[in-house]
Amino acid sequence: MAKAKGLRVIASAGSDEKVVFIKSLGAGVTFNYKTENTRDILAWEGPINMYWDSVGGEALEVAIGAASVGARFIECGMISIFTGEPYHVKNLFNIDAKGLKISGFIVSSLSQSHQSHFYEMFLKLVKEGKHKYKEDVTKGLERAGHTIIDVITGRNKGKSMILVGEE
Incomplete structure (x- = not known):
């Protein structure tokens, strides 16, 4: 959907199979974060202007480091808290230094106000073959x-x- 809006998309996944799928969706840069260094990829491909995060932890820290001034962060989950020791992000000072705009939400809190629009739009895109899942x-x-x-x-x-x- 971001690609359809003209955005350059950098996307990661945790398996080569998932990387192939996200590449088929139109992401310009794809990589397996388990076998490639995210920090290196973003240093080469960045800076990033918008970041959708459902992971948190070290991935969030790396993205903050690679963010451009005024970048927007959309926080929708922190799955990393369930996968081991909590990771304490060490560069939160960059929120101020880079003027980052961070918004967090839980899907269930938005579902009632956006559900009908989502189903109207999403189902149409799926039927037209414009969105794969x-x-x-x-x-x-x-x-x-x-x-x-x-x-x-x-x-x-x-x-x-x-x-x-x-x-």
Whole structure:
């Protein structure tokens, strides 16, 4: 969607399979953050003007370091808090020094006010073939815990859903 708006997109994923998928979506620069150094990639490809973050931790620190003056950060989750020792971002002084604009939100807090517009727009883009997505469907509520672990550890291949019944 960012590419469709004319933005240059740098995107990372935690597996080569996911990197191939995000490249197919139109991202200009793609890399596997588990096998390539994010700091090096952003030093070469940056600075960044806008950053969508659902990871937090060290990834957020690297992005802050690579941000241009006045860059905008959209914070929607901090999955890194579930994957090991908490990582304390060390360069938060750059928020002031670079004049960064940081906005955070939880999807559920926005869903009621934006849900109808989202479904109207998103479904149209999917039907027209202008937006691709992947789903991971797990059958059975008893597998919910495993599905959550898969999301936290990056083993999922797309949007994770739990199919409770076939009806």
